[in-house]
Amino acid sequence: MPLATTRRTGLVDQVIEQMRKAISSGEWPVGQRIPAEPELVSALGVGRNTVREAVRALAHAGLLEVRQGDGTFVRATSELSGAVRRLVGEELREVLEVRRTLEVEGARLAAKHRTPEDIVHLETLLAERNRAAAEQAWEAMIEQDTAFHLLIVQTSHNELLTELYRGLTEVVRASVAATVNVSPVESGQISHDGILDAVRAGDPERAAREAGSFLEELLERHTAERG
Numbered sequence: 001m002p003l004a005t006t007r008r009t010g011l012v013d014q015v016i017e018q019m020r021k022a023i024s025s026g027e028w029p030v031g032q033r034i035p036a037e038p039e040l041v042s043a044l045g046v047g048r049n050t051v052r053e054a055v056r057a058l059a060h061a062g063l064l065e066v067r068q069g070d071g072t073f074v075r076a077t078s079e080l081s082g083a084v085r086r087l088v089g090e091e092l093r094e095v096l097e098v099r100r101t102l103e104v105e106g107a108r109l110a111a112k113h114r115t116p117e118d119i120v121h122l123e124t125l126l127a128e129r130n131r132a133a134a135e136q137a138w139e140a141m142i143e144q145d146t147a148f149h150l151l152i153v154q155t156s157h158n159e160l161l162t163e164l165y166r167g168l169t170e171v172v173r174a175s176v177a178a179t180v181n182v183s184p185v186e187s188g189q190i191s192h193d194g195i196l197d198a199v200r201a202g203d204p205e206r207a208a209r210e211a212g213s214f215l216e217e218l219l220e221r222h223t224a225e226r227g
Contacts, residue, residue, distance in 0.1 A: 015044055015054040023063055024077050030170060033071040034064070078167045092222055095175045100215040102165050103149060107195055107211035109156030111204040118155040119200050125151055126196055142180060146173040148192060152211070155199065179218050190214045 022028045035043065040051045055072055058064040065075040110118070125148050132141035149172060153165040165172075192214065198207035 011046060011050050012053045012057070015046055015050055016057055018044065019054055019058060020063065023058075023074055026077075028074050030074050030077060033073050036071065076170050092175060092178055093219060095171055096179075096215055096219050096222065098168070099149075099172060099175065100212055100219075102161065102168075103153065103215065104208045104212045106153035106156045106158075106161060106165065107199065107207040108204045109158055109161070110152050111199045111202055111207035113157040114155050114199055114202070118151075122148070122151055122155065122196055122199065126192055129192070138180060142173060142177050145176050145180075145192075149176075152195065152199065179221065190217060 019028075019034075022034075028034050034040075037048060037051055037055075041048055044051065055064060055066065059066050059072070062076050063074065063078070064072050066072045114122075125144060129141060129144035129148055132138075132144055146169065150165060150169065154162050156162065194210040195207060195214075198210050
């Protein structure tokens with residue numbers, strides 16, 4: 001049933017929800033241009049003004065970015081991610097501090113609640129991440145490093161913490177990309193083997209220390225680079 005047949009008072013909200021689902025599900029990937037306005041009008045069965053209001057609301061929330069003359073692009077997968085995405089770059093320090101807050105507790109809980117299946121998944125993913133780093137396949141390394149941090153938090157089996165962290169996926173990925181050392185002469189990559197060892201051993205305090213120490217190192221590097 002076309003959305004246009006529903007009550008007008010809730011029409012914009014319904015279009016926003018449909019567009020939000022297309023973004024969060026990956027149907028409209030981050031960085032890609034969404035369908036043009038005429039296509040959205042036809043697909044959703046609503047008027048141009050309704051589509052424009054929905055796009056304006058999602059742009060205000062940080063999920064979309066309207067580029068005049070070029071179209072509208074997906075900027076983030078959630079309101080939370082969109083809100084903090086601007087922190088990457090000159091505000092990288094704040095991003096790393098937020099990551100430290102969530103990842104330290106995530107690692108602590110992961111060491112308490114990990115299952116044998118969790119450990120297998122973590123080992124596999126970290127091996128892929130380390131192999132990509134050794135091969136200087138930086139794009140793959142960044143993706144796998146980001147996925148490893150999320151998997152550590154998921155291993156906490158705390159759904160709320162996981163959802164909070166998942167909302168930061170894009171900003172975490174951007175901060176990983178901003179801090180990875182791609183020099184072929186001196187790679188200087190930070191190891192995550194200690195975090196995995198502590199989680200595997202069921203040692204919450206060591207896991208928390210390991211998670212906190214590598215982020216402290218990144219913060220120190222960032223401070224030094226900024227002089």
